[in-house]
Amino acid sequence: MVKYSDEFKVMIVQEYLGGRLGYGTLAKKYGIKSSEQIRRWVLVYKKYGAEGLLRKKSHEVYSVQFKLDVLSFMKRTGASQPETALHFGLTNPSMIGDWKKKFLEGGAEALDNPKGRPVMSDKAKNVKKDQKPTQQDEMTREQKLERENELLRLEVEYLKKLRAFQMDPDGYLEKHKQRYRSNSKKNSD
Incomplete structure (x- = not known):
């Protein structure tokens, strides 16, 4: 996935809002794979301003209840993932698709499983250091x-x-x- 600079996003959105070019034309002009990406930037800009595009993607952990609320809203209103993400202020719409898949496969409990490796405790780190070399060593x-x-x-x-x-x-x-x-x-x- 290509990462675009914050300044680039703002420039594209402002050019679109200037009314000279449409989503598709801007995508071709700047070599952006999908005009849908520009449409999302414009929606975020209209709702949150330039700060919405400049948000730094922090690795925020969302509660199970919040995830269920997001999925419930999407089902109830028929909103798309980007629209739902915009409504809840989420910066990554595809994250909602991941939540939906987990929920359908394993229910609400599956939404509680954090992504990635668990943090290693200090005690476990010390035990690793103190271990004697194995027979292979x-x-x-x-x-x-x-x-x-x-x-x-x-x-x-x-x-x-x-x-x-x-x-x-x-x-x-x-x-x-x-x-x-x-x-x-x-x-x-």
Whole structure:
């Protein structure tokens, strides 16, 4: 998603409000992918002024009740996501779509799950620092080389089998079917 500077947004809106060009023409003139974006900027500008376009997007956490109110308003009035976002002063209309999807999939409880990783507590950070090195960290150079050698051997075996299969898939499968049948007979005896 392209980020536009605040000054650029204000300039576009003012040019539109000057009445010389429409949404589509302005979008083509300035290389904006969708004229809908300009329409949203104009709506925000008309409702909140230039400050509405200059709002810094803080990572505000919304309550479950607020999210339910937004979804209820949208359903009750039939308003679109951008119109609903404008009504509630939200800067990101697509966020409402995310809330709606979560609500439909998991109910109101799903709206309570915060996005992203939870904050790590100081206690957890200290525990991580105090942990002793794992067995992998304590391996000697010789053990690491042996392990690498074994992995390389396995890789070579895999590649040989893959090459054999690619050269003659039917013959390879037939050969292994016979081996599987003989192994299964031994296990059942």
